[in-house]
Amino acid sequence: MEIKFDRDQIFKCVSRVQSIIERKSNMPILSTILLSAKGTEVRISATDLEIGFQQTVPVNVIQEGSVAISGRKLFEILKESRKSSFHIREKENNWVYMSDDVARFDLACLPADEYPTFVEPEGVQMIEVEGNILSEMINKTVYSVTIEEAGFKLSGVFTEKVAYEGETFLRMVATDGHRLSMIDKPIPDLESLDLPNGVMIPKKGLNELNKLAAEGGPVQIGLKQKNFVVKKGTAILVIRLLEAKFPDYHAVIPSEEKHSIELERILLLEAMRKMLILSNERYRAVRIALEDNIMELVSTNPDLGEAQEKIKVDYQGERLEAGFNPRYFIDTLQSMESETVFLGFIDNSKPCILKGDADQGFLGLIMPMRL
Amino acid sequence: MNTIHILPEKVASQIAAGEVVDRPASVVRELIDNSIDAAADRIFVRIEMGGKGLIKVNDNGVGMSRDDILLCVERYATSKIETASDLFSVKSFGFRGEALPSIASVSRTEIVSRPKDQLAGHRLKIAGGRLISIEETGAPAGTIIEVRNLFYNIPARRKFLRAVRTETDHIIDVFSRVALPFPGIAFKLEDAGKTIMNLPASDQHIQRLHSLMGRKVAGAMIEVQEENHDLGISAYLAPPDLSRTRGDRLFVYVNGRNIRDRLVTKAVLDGYGQRLMKGQYPQAVIFIEIDPSKVDVNIHPTKQEVRFHNSRDVFQSIVSTVGKALGQSFHPYISPKSQQEGSFFQKEALSISEPVWKYYQTEQSPVAPFKVEEHEQSLIKETPRVIGQLGNTYILCQVTDGLLMVDQHAAHERIVYENLKNGAKSSRIEAQTLLIPFRLELSTKEQRIVLENRDQLNRLGIELDHFGGNTFLLRSVPAILKNVEWDAFLSELITELEDDKLDDDIVLDKALTVMACHGAIRAGHPMTHEEISHLLSELEEMEIPTNCPHGRPIFKHFTYYEIEKMFKRIV
Ligand SMILES: Nc1ncnc2c1ncn2[C@@H]1O[C@H](COP(=O)(O)OP(=O)(O)OP(=O)(O)O)[C@@H](O)[C@H]1O
Ligand SMILES: [Mg+2]
Numbered sequence: 014m015e016i017k018f019d020r021d022q023i024f025k026c027v028s029r030v031q032s033i034i035e036r037k038s039n040m041p042i043l044s045t046i047l048l049s050a051k052g053t054e055v056r057i058s059a060t061d062l063e064i065g066f067q068q069t070v071p072v073n074v075i076q077e078g079s080v081a082i083s084g085r086k087l088f089e090i091l092k093e094s095r096k097s098s099f100h101i102r103e104k105e106n107n108w109v110y111m112s113d114d115v116a117r118f119d120l121a122c123l124p125a126d127e128y129p130t131f132v133e134p135e136g137v138q139m140i141e142v143e144g145n146i147l148s149e150m151i152n153k154t155v156y157s158v159t160i161e162e163a164g165f166k167l168s169g170v171f172t173e174k175v176a177y178e179g180e181t182f183l184r185m186v187a188t189d190g191h192r193l194s195m196i197d198k199p200i201p202d203l204e205s206l207d208l209p210n211g212v213m214i215p216k217k218g219l220n221e222l223n224k225l226a227a228e229g230g231p232v233q234i235g236l237k238q239k240n241f242v243v244k245k246g247t248a249i250l251v252i253r254l255l256e257a258k259f260p261d262y263h264a265v266i267p268s269e270e271k272h273s274i275e276l277e278r279i280l281l282l283e284a285m286r287k288m289l290i291l292s293n294e295r296y297r298a299v300r301i302a303l304e305d306n307i308m309e310l311v312s313t314n315p316d317l318g319e320a321q322e323k324i325k326v327d328y329q330g331e332r333l334e335a336g337f338n339p340r341y342f343i344d345t346l347q348s349m350e351s352e353t354v355f356l357g358f359i360d361n362s363k364p365c366i367l368k369g370d371a372d373q374g375f376l377g378l379i380m381p382m383r384l
Numbered sequence: 385m386n387t388i389h390i391l392p393e394k395v396a397s398q399i400a401a402g403e404v405v406d407r408p409a410s411v412v413r414e415l416i417d418n419s420i421d422a423a424a425d426r427i428f429v430r431i432e433m434g435g436k437g438l439i440k441v442n443d444n445g446v447g448m449s450r451d452d453i454l455l456c457v458e459r460y461a462t463s464k465i466e467t468a469s470d471l472f473s474v475k476s477f478g479f480r481g482e483a484l485p486s487i488a489s490v491s492r493t494e495i496v497s498r499p500k501d502q503l504a505g506h507r508l509k510i511a512g513g514r515l516i517s518i519e520e521t522g523a524p525a526g527t528i529i530e531v532r533n534l535f536y537n538i539p540a541r542r543k544f545l546r547a548v549r550t551e552t553d554h555i556i557d558v559f560s561r562v563a564l565p566f567p568g569i570a571f572k573l574e575d576a577g578k579t580i581m582n583l584p585a586s587d588q589h590i591q592r593l594h595s596l597m598g599r600k601v602a603g604a605m606i607e608v609q610e611e612n613h614d615l616g617i618s619a620y621l622a623p624p625d626l627s628r629t630r631g632d633r634l635f636v637y638v639n640g641r642n643i644r645d646r647l648v649t650k651a652v653l654d655g656y657g658q659r660l661m662k663g664q665y666p667q668a669v670i671f672i673e674i675d676p677s678k679v680d681v682n683i684h685p686t687k688q689e690v691r692f693h694n695s696r697d698v699f700q701s702i703v704s705t706v707g708k709a710l711g712q713s714f715h716p717y718i719s720p721k722s723q724q725e726g727s728f729f730q731k732e733a734l735s736i737s738e739p740v741w742k743y744y745q746t747e748q749s750p751v752a753p754f755k756v757e758e759h760e761q762s763l764i765k766e767t768p769r770v771i772g773q774l775g776n777t778y779i780l781c782q783v784t785d786g787l788l789m790v791d792q793h794a795a796h797e798r799i800v801y802e803n804l805k806n807g808a809k810s811s812r813i814e815a816q817t818l819l820i821p822f823r824l825e826l827s828t829k830e831q832r833i834v835l836e837n838r839d840q841l842n843r844l845g846i847e848l849d850h851f852g853g854n855t856f857l858l859r860s861v862p863a864i865l866k867n868v869e870w871d872a873f874l875s876e877l878i879t880e881l882e883d884d885k886l887d888d889d890i891v892l893d894k895a896l897t898v899m900a901c902h903g904a905i906r907a908g909h910p911m912t913h914e915e916i917s918h919l920l921s922e923l924e925e926m927e928i929p930t931n932c933p934h935g936r937p938i939f940k941h942f943t944y945y946e947i948e949k950m951f952k953r954i955v
Contacts, residue, residue, distance in 0.1 A: 191818070192819065383814070
């Protein structure tokens with residue numbers, strides 16, 4: 014294999030896949046990037062076996078072929094060089110010559126034929142989604158995903174199609190058992206997406222997807238076997254789906270709240286951050302009390318002291334008091350955009366509901382704590 | 385000088401009867417006891433053939449007159465008590481007038497003694513209990529007692545004596561034990577003309593600790609003293625990781641008398657508590673100073689057991705003294721100033737220093753910029769520098785004097801456990817209600833246990849509702865537990881609750897231990913740098929950071945000295 018190219022042609026792609034390639038894997042091939050030159054293009058591939066990424070870029074192909082080159086080293090060389098024209102040539106015994114006109118590197122590589130085969134997204138039925146919408150959906154749900162830990166199975170976002178009010182929506186929902194975040198977005202053509210029972214997309218894959226989507230512009234999504242496939246321009250991302258079953262969450266979404274208040278999102282966010290100051294591993298709860306147009310937040314920590322804040326709200330119902338983990342509020346409020354948030358309560362054993370006008374289709378649920 | 389008299393029959397009859405002398409070591413013990421009672425400040429012991437050939441004890445104490453020498457080998461002849469009531473407030477080691485006659489009846493004994501204020505001394509010879517001679521002799525002030533051919537007249541007993549080596553070891557053990565509480569008395573032990581222990585007089589216990597416990601252990605021990613009116617406890621405590629599977633290095637003294645006592649042993653174990661693995665005994669020395677009228681020493685013929693009148697108090701005092709002392713010490717990151725000065729790079733200091741734990745040193749640095757509270761003086765905290773994670777299981781950190789390895793699961797388990805325990809104490813364990821209740825199937829027996837303990841489970845943050853049939857719904861869980869496999873957790877917890885009710889402290893503790901184990905970070909779980917720092921800083925706040933609730937050690941410390949030795953940089 015031999016190619017000549019401009020630094021900028023491949024640098025962005027090489028740096029993007031740095032988060033995919035494994036640094037300390039026990040499979041050395043996974044720390045490499047596969048460069049396959051064919052026709053007038055080079056295809057750049059990276060994978061950790063859970064996520065695969067591929068992008069083709071036009072280069073000057075002198076000789077077709079493939080090399081598996083250390084992803085980290087390739088990135089560093091491109092990053093350190095101020096020259097723009099590069100030359101990569103395969104030598105014998107898995108050695109690769111690389112040069113930027115002034116510097117020359119001889120790199121020890123791995124046999125390219127050992128590189129894992131990629132799930133080719135041929136013949137996958139795909140629909141087009143606006144990248145920004147996808148990114149918003151991910152941002153507003155992914156924080157509720159359980160931190161991955163051996164044996165725990167909810168470490169992904171459940172994605173499914175739902176239909177109501179005569180429209181079909183793409184829904185993402187995540188929970189760690191203590192809270193739930195859910196967002197529905199109408200997507201044109203969604204009916205044609207083959208997504209019968211919903212799928213669980215792992216958190217790491219979503220983060221990669223988010224990077225692609227956040228750039229804006231249309232993104233194509235589809236499913237092939239047990240993989241979620243995303244295409245954007247010449248880039249293809251394949252995410253292996255989690256086998257786990259998502260719990261039946263429909264029953265826990267309250268049909269209506271008994272008490273509700275509206276208040277400025279930033280005000281509540283800041284108040285919760287203050288409450289967090291006096292919480293620790295053992296005492297993390299904040300007590301929310303509603304009465305006489307006042308929402309009072311108190312966090313009491315026998316080890317550290319007490320914090321209290323009163324916020325004016327429009328509330329005249331009976332006194333309501335419940336404990337919550339302020340961190341959960343912070344996560345949700347941070348992901349929201351609305352100026353005014355809407356909080357709904359039922360009683361102190363049922364979840365608190367969070368919504369906002371500018372957060373179309375979003376619903377946050379936070380389960381109370383017993384104090 | 386004493387005057388010896390024979391105890392009246394009714395006093396003698398109240399003395400705990402039984403065998404006084406069973407092997408050379410017990411002869412040594414009795415003779416040294418007598419020398420200490422005689423206010424000697426120099427006691428030399430010579431043995432030959434493991435004491436089977438010769439035991440000779442030479443002291444510079446008050447000595448005995450001719451009459452006393454003649455009397456001292458009679459049964460119930462003593463200068464130390466007079467009436468039966470004296471038996472209840474014994475201030476000396478001896479009180480029975482039994483030791484010398486017992487020894488004299490099974491050996492060839494010679495006693496040479498001279499009180500300081502008399503010009504001449506006397507020599508008494510007695511064999512198998514029969515007086516052979518008494519004569520005037522020139523002698524140094526004090527007493528020399530020579531015991532030859534122990535059990536020569538009882539072949540059956542002599543046959544049961546062990547090899548010379550073994551008997552010698554027993555003598556060395558007794559000698560070290562007896563000498564320990566009396567640093568002011570010079571002791572020497574010679575075996576066949578060779579000095580094997582030489583303990584010059586000093587004003588500190590530490591020298592004696594060295595010979596008893598070995599340098600490494602003795603150097604690592606912390607010292608603690610606690611006094612309240614009629615009871616004083618002072619102790620030397622070795623770090624928990626130097627514990628042993630037998631209690632042979634746990635020395636207990638009551639008013640200077642080395643005794644065996646299950647109660648005290650139990651109290652020390654309780655004081656160490658969670659820091660010890662199950663079935664382990666710490667290396668420790670406990671001195672109990674108590675009003676002699678509050679302890680009965682006349683309960684066993686070898687005087688090695690006592691009975692405290694108020695054993696509860698004694699027990700509690702020991703538990704709290706030991707617990708408190710340990711609570712402030714053996715902290716992984718604490719390194720005293722003095723230690724930092726003698727740091728890695730001072731090669732000379734390093735090569736001669738011993739590889740001991742020194743975290744606990746209580747020395748104050750000469751210039752203290754701030755005055756700190758008493759208990760903080762000993763704890764100069766040093767934040768460890770995290771090197772990284774080994775096999776996703778151990779955290780490696782650099783501390784001033786070497787490498788610290790922390791078992792992440794054990795450490796976190798301890799943190800969760802302590803948090804839960806404190807929460808339980810103030811009955812404020814925060815419970816997180818679950819969005820989707822967790823369904824679980826329970827056996828009939830498990831159901832009964834759950835229903836019986838429902839309130840207590842609730843207090844722990846666990847809310848279980850009967851859903852019908854065998855199905856229960858777990859509605860809330862302790863908020864501190866994360867990523868727990870609830871079925872496994874509950875089935876283990878229920879098993880622990882099986883026998884008792886939860887309000888029993890022990891059972892509560894079991895429950896908390898199970899909860900901590902399930903709620904703690906697993907071995908093999910990768911941790912970020914922040915997570916590691918967070919864990920370490922929480923560990924730093926722990927009172928007992930040395931062991932997980934199951935007793936496994938949390939950290940292991942390697943000093944530069946040990947590491948350098950390993951790489952043969954120093955030999
Ligand atoms: N080394 C000694 N120096 C001075 N007096 C001694 C010495 N050894 C023994 N005596 C005297 O001899 C007496 C008898 O000693 P012996 O050891 O038989 O009995 P005890 O010490 O009084 O009681 P116990 O049987 O409990 O040891 C002692 O009470 C003491 O007066
Ligand atoms: Mg005696």
